[in-house]
């Protein structure tokens with residue numbers, strides 16, 4: 001492959017925002033080989049392809065928590081996100097018109113958010129029956145925790161009203177299954193809910209990788225709570241075929257970790273908090289993961305879940321010595337009293353400021369929510385808590401630039417400001433997406449000589465409102481303007 005001479009009009013920020021600015025870099029064999037002026041680098045490599053774009057280059061964005069395969073399947077799924085439908089009737093119309101274009105037997109729809117609908121009642125199996133009739137259909141909630149099945153889907157999984165089911169399955173007052181299932185993904189799979197076909201998955205994965213590329217993401221961590229050896233092998237295969245272009249790391253679910261099967265190169269273990277697991281059991285999992293050399297990531301959204309996570313870490317600390325860097329995911333609502341405890345436990349908070357923009361107006365409307373506790377990013381910083389940024393896509397908006405802007409402005413979609421005092425400065429907000437991971441995450445991604453040439457070029461200046469102009473991944477151009485550059489065979 002010919003060398004690449006990258007010379008953006010506003011230079012190259014070697015260590016990201018706030019770092020040294022140089023005119024150009026020379027890339028060969030996937031790595032940064034030299035810094036200098038365009039003329040001096042062109043003299044070193046006369047055969048180089050020159051990428052002279054407007055804007056400024058910096059290390060590619062790293063999304064530390066998303067669900068790649070979930071995003072891929074979302075992209076071969078009918079998109080029912082708020083914005084596409086505002087009422088249950090509109091949702092039914094959308095499903096009815098889109099279903100014929102979904103070519104497989106099962107119809108998948110997702111992105112549904114009942115709280116964004118005008119109706120006071122979530123959709124159920126009978127609404128879906130009206131939309132798609134006899135084809136089996138599953139509609140997933142945006143949170144990833146709720147699904148709705150129509151009558152054909154229930155029947156094909158052997159679920160009638162008298163079937164013994166766990167209490168995630170909702171029944172109406174007449175004892176009939178409503179089709180609404182909470183946290184039932186594993187159970188539905190066990191009953192025969194088909195996975196996407198390999199062809200469907202590859203189409204979705206390519207779309208997902210392109211969406212990441214357009215957002216400037218060159219590395220991601222997949223934090224699926226159901227990740228297992230099969231998920232790892234699927235993503236590995238998609239990457240080796242060039243369908244997925246980013247670098248990545250994967251955390252496995254606790255079930256996979258405990259199955260003690262053949263070990264893949266997992267970066268860590270994802271732990272969900274629910275009624276079925278105590279803080280003592282979580283502490284035990286932390287201990288065993290640590291001994292296996294894995295980072296742990298506990299999903300804790302609010303005060304109650306953070307209390308369980310912190311309790312587990314206290315019990316863990318009593319047993320473990322020289323603990324590694326562990327993570328707590330989300331911490332959307334965190335009381336000030338817990339911030340120092342999170343620091344003392346040595347936990348990295350993996351935050352998703354994009355939710356502040358996208359869901360902020362809903363948070364402000366919730367009477368029980370203390371808005372001073374929402375995403376206290378500046379307080380985490382000043383207490384010395386390590387922060388990493390991420391999207392949680394497909395649950396949250398993918399674009400790092402949108403999240404960076406939200407972290408700096410604290411603005412919601414409707415333009416309201418949530419907790420102005422918690423805003424981060426530009427360098428801090430960009431830094432959320434520049435840290436190298438898996439943790440310890442103390443290191444920052446750089447474009448120093450010898451570094452891997454993963455970089456993003458932003459238009460005009462790296463400030464709120466800027467856009468991705470180009471992306472280079474391992475020394476090859478991946479995004480140029482609005483287009484994706486095909487992988488070389």
Ligand SMILES: [Zn+2]
Nearest residue numbers: 065066223392
């Ligand atoms: Zn997640």
